Structures are given as C-alpha cells and as structure tokens.
Amino acid sequence: MKAIIPVAGFGTRLRPHTYTTPKALVTVAGKPILGHILDQVHELGIKDVVLILGYLGTKIKEYVEEEYSHMNFAYAYQEKALGPGHAISLAKPFVESKDKLLIIYGDTIFVGNMKQGLKTKKDGALAVKRVEDPRRFGIVEMKKDKVVKVVEKPDYIKPRDAMIGIYFISKAKLLFDALDFMIEDKRMTKGEFYLTDALQVMIEKGAYLTTFQMEGWFDCGKPETLLATNRFLLEKQKNEVPVIKGENTIIIPPVYIGKDVTLNNSIIGPHVSISDGAIINTSILKDSIINKNADIENAQLQQSLIGENAVVKDMIETLNIGDNSVISFSKE
Numbered sequence: 001m002k003a004i005i006p007v008a009g010f011g012t013r014l015r016p017h018t019y020t021t022p023k024a025l026v027t028v029a030g031k032p033i034l035g036h037i038l039d040q041v042h043e044l045g046i047k048d049v050v051l052i053l054g055y056l057g058t059k060i061k062e063y064v065e066e067e068y069s070h071m072n073f074a075y076a077y078q079e080k081a082l083g084p085g086h087a088i089s090l091a092k093p094f095v096e097s098k099d100k101l102l103i104i105y106g107d108t109i110f111v112g113n114m115k116q117g118l119k120t121k122k123d124g125a126l127a128v129k130r131v132e133d134p135r136r137f138g139i140v141e142m143k144k145d146k147v148v149k150v151v152e153k154p155d156y157i158k159p160r161d162a163m164i165g166i167y168f169i170s171k172a173k174l175l176f177d178a179l180d181f182m183i184e185d186k187r188m189t190k191g192e193f194y195l196t197d198a199l200q201v202m203i204e205k206g207a208y209l210t211t212f213q214m215e216g217w218f219d220c221g222k223p224e225t226l227l228a229t230n231r232f233l234l235e236k237q238k239n240e241v242p243v244i245k246g247e248n249t250i251i252i253p254p255v256y257i258g259k260d261v262t263l264n265n266s267i268i269g270p271h272v273s274i275s276d277g278a279i280i281n282t283s284i285l286k287d288s289i290i291n292k293n294a295d296i297e298n299a300q301l302q303q304s305l306i307g308e309n310a311v312v313k314d315m316i317e318t319l320n321i322g323d324n325s326v327i328s329f330s331k332e
Contacts, residue, residue, distance in 0.1 A: 001118075002099050002172075003046050006087040007034060007106035008054025008078040013222045016322030017307055022056040024106045025063055026220065027291055029233035030256035030273050033220050034060065036109050036233070038068050044114060046102060047071050050091040054078045083192025089179040097173035103195070105165035107221055109229055112214030117168040123207040124174070126150075126199070127166035127214045130159060137162035138196040140211055147209040152189045152196040163196070164217045178202045223305055223320050230289055231271045246280075258292075275308075291323070 007024040017026055024034040041049065053060055053075055064073055076090035088103060095101065102117075104110075110127070117125040126147065128140060134153075139160040141149040150163070169175045178201035187197045203209060218229035234254035244251070245262045252269030258276035265282045268274070272285050277293040288304040290296065296306065300316040307323035 001044075001046050001102060002048045002050060002095055003041050003102045003104060004050045004052070004088055004091045004095075005034070005037065005041075005104055005106045006052040006078075006084055007060055008052050008057070008081070008087055009107060010055050010081070014220075014226070016320070017305065020056075020307075020323045022060050023221070024060055026226065027273065027275055027289060028109070028220060028226055028230045029237070030258060030275065032063065033109060034063070034106055035067065037104060037106060038064070038071065040110065040114065041102065041104065042068075042071060044102070044118065048074075050074045050076060050094045051106075052076050052078055052087040052090055054081070054087075081192075083188070083194055085179060085182060085193035085195045085198050088195055088198075089176065089183060089193075092172075092176045092179075095172045095176075097171065097176075099172040101167075101169040101172050101175065103167040103169070107219070108165050109218045109220060109233070110164065110166060110214060111216045111218070111232075114166060114214075116212040117166065120168060120170070120210060120212075122210045123170050123202070124199075124209045125168040126209060126211050127164050128161035128211045129164050129214055129216055131162045132159050133157050134160040134162055137164075138194065139163065142211070145210045147199075147203060147211060149203065150196050150199045152194045161211060164214060166214070167195070167199075174202055174207055178205065178207075224303075226305065227271075227287060227289065227303055230273055231287065234271055234273065249280075252286075 009023050014023060014026055025032040049071055051073060074094040078087045078090055138150060138152045139154055139162050140147045178198040181201050182198045183193060220226045220229050244257060246264040248265045249263040250267045255269040256273040260277050261274050262279045266280050267284045271287045274290040275292040278290050279295045281297045283296050283299045286302045288301050290306045291308040293309045294306045295311045297313045299312050302318060304319040309323055311326040
C-alpha cells in the first residue's frame with residue numbers, strides 16, 4: 001500500500017506563520033502537523049509515501065528526509081492551485097495501477113482506528129464522522145453499507161456523515177481513471193477539482209465504496225483550532241514533568257518542552273508546547289505554542305502562537321506573531 005498526502009496549500013488562515021513555514025510544518029504539541037500524520041501512516045505499516053508539494057515545498061522535502069529517513073518518499077508538484085482532486089491526480093506517475101492507496105490530507109490530525117478502512121473488501125472505504133451542519137464538508141449518502149452518492153458542501157442543514165479526509169482505495173487505477181475523467185470533463189465545484197467529484201465518478205462507473213467511522217479530527221487551519229489540537233494532543237500524552245534547564249520554575253502539566261529549553265522564574269502550563277532552544281524568563285505561559293529559539297521575558301501569555309526566533313518582552317497579551325518578530329513594551 002502507498003500513501004498520498006497533499007501538502008501544497010498556502011495556509012492563509014495561519015498567517016503570519018505560513019509566510020515562512022508551510023502549513024504542514026506548523027508545530028503542534030512539539031511536532032509539525034505532517035509529523036503527526038506520518039507517525040500514523042507508519043503505524044499502519046505503510047512506508048511508501050507520495051507528497052504533493054507546492055508553496056514552500058522544499059522545506060517539507062528537507063523535513064521528511066531528515067526526520068523520516070525510515071520511509072520512502074516521492075514528490076509531485078502542484079504549480080497551480082486547482083483543488084485537492086487535481087493535486088491527488090499528480091501522484092499518478094508514482095503509483096502502479098494495482099497499488100492499494102491511502103489518501104490522507106496533510107493539514108488535519110485524525111483520531112480513531114484507521115485500520116478499519118484497511119480491512120475493507122470493497123473498492124474503497126471512506127472515513128466519516130457525523131456532523132449536524134454539513135455545509136462545509138463533503139458528505140455521503142448511503143444504501144445499507146454502500147455509498148450511493150457523495151456531495152461536496154451541500155446547501156442544506158441536517159445531520160449527515162461527513163468525509164473527514166481519509167480514503168482507502170483498493171486499486172489505484174479505479175481512482176486515477178475517475179480523476180482523469182473528472183478533469184477532462186471539467187467537473188468542478190466552486191472553481192476547483194475536488195476528490196469528492198472523482199469519487200462520484202467512481203460510483204457512477206460501478207465502484208462499491210463503503211464507509212468507516214472515526215472518532216473525530218482536528219483541522220489545524222486556524223489559530224484557534226491549532227490551539228485546540230495542541231490541548232487535545234497534550235492531554236493524550238503522559239503528564240510527565242520534563243527535565244529542564246533553569247531555576248525557580250513551576251510546570252503545570254500537560255506540557256511539551258523540547259531540547260535545550262531554558263526556563264527561569266516562570267510558571268508554565270497547562271497546555272503549553274515549547275520547542276527546542278526557547279528561552280523563557282520571568283513569565284507566565286498557558287494554552288500557547290512557543291516555537292524554536294523564541295525568547296520570552298517578563299510576559300504573561302495565553303492562547304498565543306509565537307514564531308521561531310521571535311522575541312517577546314514586557315507583555316500581558318494574547319499574541320499571534322510569526323518567525324523572527326520582535327514585540328516589546330520596554331523603554332529600551
């Protein structure tokens with residue numbers, strides 16, 4: 001089985017962080033979003049991955065080759081943002097027609113047992129979760145265990161099973177034939193090619209698709225959802241008080257503290273992630289993500305996102321600042 005992971009998005013809702021960091025490499029609970037996803041893929045026994053790159057794609061390539069050298073990567077490039085269906089179609093040269101496929105979106109962290117999908121004897125299995133308002137999602141309509149129709153972003157409000165971004169396909173040819181047809185036929189939704197429309201083509205051509213339920217998913221596309229995901233993941237981890245450099249500091253679990261972090265005269269937690277090399281002095285931090293080599297002094301921060309190498313001094317605030325930023329109320 002091979003995995004296809006689209007990571008070409010611009011991540012505009014996470015600016016300023018995504019001006020310098022691709023969305024898939026934004027950090028949550030001490031690890032980039034893509035790292036959490038690749039851990040799940042590897043746990044399924046999948047080592048061959050096709051990444052669909054775009055904006056700042058070189059950084060993603062460097063990250064996976066350094067941190068996931070035990071996996072095999074191929075790269076396709078989406079030069080124009082024509083939608084997720086188009087992005088996935090670019091993986092065609094890197095798979096064989098008989099390959100089993102896992103397609104998993106690269107900006108979402110999933111909760112549940114993905115192995116359910118691997119067990120299907122049908123042409124494919126789609127991960128779903130019941131939602132009350134389906135207007136932001138692709139939804140499935142069922143007859144017993146068979147998907148008879150998929151609809152992208154319906155215009156009605158009533159409970160439906162929404163597709164959450166995980167798809168198992170038994171034979172790659174079934175999917176890519178449908179993607180090719182969709183693109184040639186110019187089947188677009190709101191100006192983009194969606195995977196949902198390709199799945200509908202598969203159904204129309206006789207494919208037997210079914211579904212499996214997942215507990216949920218975390219969309220990491222906005223600051224507030226990124227912080228919610230950080231809280232959830234930290235709660236799942238062991239609440240061990242980490243070994244730190246510094247003195248006179250209180251740690252309130254759950255927290256993540258990376259390597260070579262210095263903490264002095266501070267209160268950290270709960271729900272704080274601090275990446276490698278950060279320096280925190282005389283500060284109170286809670287419900288926040290602090291990225292590599294940030295320098296925070298005499299500050300009280302909550303529900304904040306602090307970029308790499310950023311400097312924050314003399315603040316009582318909720319902040320969202322990007323890499324290499326400096327913000328201070330001091331008179332110096």
